[in-house]
Amino acid sequence: MQTIAERLNSARKGIQQAATNAHRPPNSVKLLAVSKTKPVSDIMDAYSAGQRLFGENYVQEGVEKTKELAHLSDIEWHMIGPIQSNKTKVVAEHFDWVQSVDREKIARRLNEQRPDNLAPLNVCIQLNIDDEDSKSGVKPEALDELVSFIQSQDKLMLRGLMAIPKATPTEEEQQRTFGKLKELFDHYHTSLSNFDTLSVGMSGDMVEAIENGSTMVRIGTAIFGKRN
Numbered sequence: 001m002q003t004i005a006e007r008l009n010s011a012r013k014g015i016q017q018a019a020t021n022a023h024r025p026p027n028s029v030k031l032l033a034v035s036k037t038k039p040v041s042d043i044m045d046a047y048s049a050g051q052r053l054f055g056e057n058y059v060q061e062g063v064e065k066t067k068e069l070a071h072l073s074d075i076e077w078h079m080i081g082p083i084q085s086n087k088t089k090v091v092a093e094h095f096d097w098v099q100s101v102d103r104e105k106i107a108r109r110l111n112e113q114r115p116d117n118l119a120p121l122n123v124c125i126q127l128n129i130d131d132e133d134s135k136s137g138v139k140p141e142a143l144d145e146l147v148s149f150i151q152s153q154d155k156l157m158l159r160g161l162m163a164i165p166k167a168t169p170t171e172e173e174q175q176r177t178f179g180k181l182k183e184l185f186d187h188y189h190t191s192l193s194n195f196d197t198l199s200v201g202m203s204g205d206m207v208e209a210i211e212n213g214s215t216m217v218r219i220g221t222a223i224f225g226k227r228n
Contacts, residue, residue, distance in 0.1 A: 004042060005049035007223050008033070015217060018210040029210055032078055032199070034220030036061065037227045040068050046223065047072060055099075055218055057081030059091055066094040080162070080199075080218060082136045089113045092121060099124040099162040099199055102138045104149050111153035120155050124162040124199055127184070129177055135164060140184060147188065160197030160215070161185055165205065174205065178212035185213060 002010075016026040035043050036057040043054060043065065055078040056062030066077050078097040088109035091098060101107050101123045114121050125146055128137030138146055150158045161184060165177045178200070185198040201209025201217040209217060221227065 004045040004223060004225075007225075008046055008049050008051055011219050011222055014206065015210065018207045021207075022211045024210070029214060030216045032080075032216055032218045033223050034080070034218050035065070035224060036081070036220065038224045040065055042224050043069065047075065052076055053078065055080040055220075059083060059087040063090045063094045085109055093118075095121070097122040097124070097159070100126045100136065101146075101150070102126045102128075102136050104146060107146070107150050107153060107156060111155045114155035120157040122157050122159045123150060124160045124197055125150070125158070127161055127163045127181070129163045129181055130166040130169075130173075132166065137163065140180070143184065147192075151192070157194055158192065160195055160199065161188075162197075162199040164202075165200065174208060175212075178208060182213040 011031060015029050015031055019026050019029050030053060032053045032055045033046050033051050034055040052074055053076045056065065057080055062077065062079060069075060076097065077095045078099055079091050079095045080099045082100055083091055083106055085105060088106060092110045092113040093115055098110060098121060102125065110121055125143065126137040127143065128135050128139055131139065147158065150156050161181065163181055166173065169177065181198065181200055188195045197216055198214050199216040199218065201214045203219055203222045206217045
């Protein structure tokens with residue numbers, strides 16, 4: 001059975017190979033290790049193997065991990081799951097990034113509740129790119145308005161877009177989705193100075209996402225093993 005370090009190494013090699021095949025620099029795609037439901041000991045194993053970016057889906061679990069590992073000041077914590085308005089305060093206090101901002105109310109609360117002694121909170125807008133009822137995210141036609149609002153908030157730094165494409169698309173649907181994401185990302189990337197992140201792609205569609213401009217892939221099971 002492979003160790004977390006070995007699986008992490010395999011994931012990194014896969015990302016670099018996909019980037020090279022897409023005629024991109026091998027280091028142009030970041031790996032976010034999704035550690036939801038996994039114990040702190042697993043995060044420590046990945047940390048010891050050089051991983052620094054970790055993604056959590058559940059607010060309370062994620063906050064507890066950030067507290068337990070607060071002595072590791074170079075870990076970058078990303079909230080990637082949905083956030084209820086009554087949980088924005090602890091997220092604003094404990095995370096470095098929030099990738100799941102999908103409405104003005106959440107952005108406003110995160111801005112108001114970000115402590116003064118911390119750097120601005122990096123945020124990505126979550127897009128519901130395939131218009132699925134079961135998923136969170138802003139629709140593309142409402143994106144401009146949310147971008148403008150976040151840009152006006154002094155304790156938020158708008159970094160990019162995040163999306164979870166349809167789970168079992170046809171090849172044609174997949175290409176259409178990734179093409180739409182790339183077009184939207186490029187539009188803002190050229191006009192906003194810090195807009196540098198397209199967070200899309202997981203174990204199953206990582207290669208296709210990288211081919212279509214993803215700058216960050218979110219990998220969980222392939223690193224930490226199946227969840228209970």
